[in-house]
Amino acid sequence: MAKILITSGPTRQYLDPVRYISNASxxxxxxxxAETALRLGHEVVIVTGPVPTTYPSAAQVVPVVTTDEMLAASQSWFARCDGAIGAAAPCDYMPRIVETEKIAKTGAPLTLQLIETPDVVATLGQAKRDDQWVVGFALETNDRRFRATVKLEKKHCDMIISNGPTAIDSDVNDVELLDITGEVVARVKGTKQEVADVLIAEIDRRLIRKTIASGK
Amino acid sequence: MAKILITSGPTRQYLDPVRYISNASxxxxxxxxAETALRLGHEVVIVTGPVPTTYPSAAQVVPVVTTDEMLAASQSWFARCDGAIGAAAPCDYMPRIVETEKIAKTGAPLTLQLIETPDVVATLGQAKRDDQWVVGFALETNDRRFRATVKLEKKHCDMIISNGPTAIDSDVNDVELLDITGEVVARVKGTKQEVADVLIAEIDRRLIRKTIASGK
Incomplete structure (x- = not known):
């Protein structure tokens, strides 16, 4: 059995003490x-942004708010895990300056300078040991498969799951699973639980058992 | 008895199909x-942004996403109500341009031009008939009481409730209630239900009964 880190939910990047950038993950x-992995006997740690969702009680849940916090918690837990699944949608831009007081409206436009946050999955992918694996998600509105293969390589993933924006805050999903060579090895459409069952089965077969078999 | 419009929750202003600006209301x-108002026999309509909170089943709930949608729904319902309480935290900035495709990361900073959204409470305050009343909330990090009195006047409110950012996504609140002259007539600290009980009692005594008594 494996110990699996799952990142989940959105993160938030505050502009001031009240307003933030986020997404509806x-x-x-x-x-x-997590539900499927636990059912199959794996151990699960979930590093999650603020969500209304209740996680399985058997999972260890680590709550975070910002992308930096998600990265720090994920790095720390990944060292003690066999693999990671990046199901979160971390906010990938943050204001260059965070105001300490609520920005007051003046009637004039406001120019916001945003910089990229660190990439959680790419950082784990780069840091992984030979006996560890990383599975990413790519959420794209256009050129989905092409962009997923780019992210697969750039983020050093062992697999990537390509899905679209309708997946966000939905009960259903429609995904393609790409293996490490970029080949589409599975297509699944259904409830998120049905999709999770197929994804965990593929991860189990292609990554977890392989790692165990190779004695890494 | 009165028919009361309550705006509630945050709104979202999307930058692209995935990312948005919002707050943790x-x-x-x-x-x-709504709970207190219904218990006292009033009718309640709630125009709400996306929230995990469950509203009382006896209230009529109108879900919205953006500030424009909150304004349109509030204007439409306000015409059929005796008064409005602006408990929402509408997102008050929106991107000048909303991208139709997910903005791809390039490694470079991103400059975002924001413009102000319409002010829901100020629009209702300006439009109110002589027999209607509007109560606003002012959420400030600094100069709280001064800024509340400015908002009271600018938004044509009959009362304003001043609170701080710790109120957001919390079970408790700590507020000052300012009457139409800007005088602090009540201070309440407690659970949001305890605060609501005092606020609705004051609104009942100072605005609802007064309107009924004057035969407006």
Whole structure:
């Protein structure tokens, strides 16, 4: 059996003490993956942004708010895990300057300078040991498969799951699973639980058992 | 008895199909106000942004996402109500341009031009008939009381409730209630339900009964 880190939900990047940039990620895909992995006897740690979703009680849940916090918690837990699934949608831009007081409206436009946050999955992918694996998600509105293969390589993933924006805050999903060579090895459409069952079965067969078999 | 419009929760302003600006408003203050108002026999309509909170089943709930949608729904319902309580935290900035495709990361900074959204409470305050009333909330990090009195006047409110950022996504609140002259007539600290009980009692005594007594 394996110990699996799952990142889940959105993160938030505050502009001031009240306003932030985020997305509608609900944590449901992460919860469904955890549910299946636990059922198969794996151990699960979930590093999650703020979500309304309830995670399985058998999972260890580590709550975070910002992308930096998600990265730090994920790095720390990944060292003690066999693999990681990046189901979160971390906010990938943050304001260059965070105001300490609420920005007051003046009637004039406001120019916001955003910089990229660190990439959680890419950082784990780069740091992974030979006996560890990393599975990413790519959420794209256009050129989905092409962009997924680019992310697969750039983030050093062993597999990547390509899905679209309708997956966000939804009960259902429609995904393609690409193996390490970029080949589409599975297509799944259904509830997030049905999708999770197929994804965990593929991860189990292609990554977990392989690692165990090779004695790494 | 009165028919009361309550705005509640945050709104979202999307930058692209995935990312948005918002805040952590939970809708709990709106739900607590609705609960008390219904218990006293008033009718309640709640125009709410996306929240995890469950509203009282006796309230009519109108879900919205953006500030424009909150404004349109509030204007439409306000015409059929005796008064409005602006407990929502509408997102008050929106991107000048909303991208139709997910913005791809390039490694370079991103400059975002934001413009102000319409002010929901100020629009209702300006439009109110002589027999209607509007109560606003002012959420400030600094100069709280001064800024609340400015908002009271600018938004044509009959009362304003001043609170701080710790109120957001919390079970408790700590507020000052300012009457139409800007005088602090009540201070309440407690659970949001306890605060709601005092606020609705004051609104009942100072605005609802007054309107009924004057035969407006």
């Amino acid at each position: 609900s944590g449901r895909m992460g919860a469904a993956l | 939970s809708g709990r203050m709106g739900a607590a106000l």
